[in-house]
Amino acid sequence: MNKKTEIKAHGKVILIGEHSVVYGYNALALPIQALNITTTVEQTDGATWMDTNHYHGAFFDAPSEYDGIKYIVKTLLEKVEDAPNVKITYTGEIPMERGLGSSAVVALSTTKALSQFLELNLTQDEVMEITNHAEMINHGKASGLDAATVNSNYLVFFNKQDGPKQLSQKLGATLLIMDTGELGNTKIAVQSVKKQMDESESKKKQIARLGELATATQTNWLKQNAEEVGKIFDEAQSILASFKLSTKRIDNICKIANENGALGAKLSGGGLGGIVIALCPDQKTAQEIAKKASANFDNYWIEEI
Template identity: 85%
Template sequence: MDKRYRLNEIYNIGTIIVNKKVEVKAHGKVILIGEHSVVYGYNALALPIQALNISTTVEETAGPTWMDTNHYHGAFFVAPDEYDGIKYIVKTMLAKVADAPDVKITYSGEIPIERGLGSSAVVALGTTKALSQFLNLNLDHDEIMEITNHAEMINHGKASGLDAATVSSDYLVFFNKQDGPQQLSQKLGATLLIMDTGELGNTKVAVQAVKKQMDESDLKKKQIARLGELATATQENWLKQNAEEIGKIFNEAQSILASFDLSTEKIDNICKIANDNGALGTKLSGGGLGGIVIALCPNQATAQKIAQKSQANFDNYWIEEI
């Protein structure tokens, strides 16, 4: 067994090592149910999306430590504040070895940012894994996830760990903070239409807004708890392959999220069009204030029909069989 095959087997990811050059690919995700409530310890369900991915490449450079992305090309540690989570990872990893080399880190492929598709978690996970291999640190899964999740806390102010757990999984993830992630390999037998409104969401602002409302209202606390109950009900109905009931759950969850002022006109328009044209249920996914909408459909034909009728309200869409 050669070294390259061994590394692929250990990490279960695409990994290439050529002359001290490491490449790691990680995929995105969508939250099906439980956004915001998961931050407070309730249940959530999230789905990995293999079609959306980013590759992280690490190689030695003459210096300074450098970063190349689709949006920034320059010295790593003077990058804008939006890269603070990644800066934390690189500083932490380089500090683990004596006389650490300067490195060039390149991110290729793209997941739309600030849409709830897990872009920051994907980059954090990919960076941690790639540097672990490049520096021969051989960090185990728990160590990698600890660093990734800390970077997510920097990125979002308060992170549940759901995004990191899902972008590192090949299966549906049922998650709460107490028990951690549980993978569900069973299929629902339905089609998920994912639509990107093109509006930038802001997870940190959304989380802060929800917390403020909860601090001021017992009703809002009860609504967040209800989102957690709906996530548990989604898991139960998923195992029964009851897509119709999950659709009803999606619609109730959307009403709750909208009551926190997390929806937008585009999101509302998409939800109405989708539900009027055969969707079993439709809701925003992620922090809200923009981002993406997911419509649970009985089949691909219905998903395509909804996408056609909703196209004035989104920039891009994807269809996943689930």
């Protein structure tokens, strides 16, 4: 067996289709290479162990937020006769509960690293199945979009029926990603949306509209019509806010962005906190917005898209 295995995986942002993707509608998500985590697996003489920025200790004694990873490690170790005790170390930082895909990144990299370390030779489908099951444990209901995007180097167009399709086409714009510093909670957000849909036909129609907006985004992306994509972002933000998924800080950032040259702005991910994305015509506009909105966020990144 290998003495040490390292696997790096990157984060993502959902451009359009959060929440609606859970119900089978389309969504678009973008890999963010600047945000990544490396998972290292090595044999240990002691108990199976986990080292992260937030937890150092026996793997299976880790808090419940690590239940998805515990499922992965237990499942893969059980595939090997006389499996060794392992130490798994996570280095790098993707802010948690912000919609940046941190749980999917860790799930994917853990599955790949442990598969390689244990010489299991899991197929791509098996890796994704285990990763997505861990995501179901983490979030209660997962579409598969996060796992598909953190496993891709290109924009991902996704629905549950057809799975992920990669788009290498560039839009020709700049994306400003701002971390509000407010912890989102995907599980609570998904439950809240479901409850509202169960109680209201109009809410079901709004979720369907989010799916339509994702399809329209893909169409305009391929035409490199950034202005129209910006308008779509604004409409999507209005719908997400109507589900009470926005916060005062998110609203403030969107307002500042749109008043200072953004083509459109919206929350990204589950909501109730997390990140805001602003579509900008160029780098200079993105930097200007970041400067003016800085009191409302903890950190920001700029991606050419």
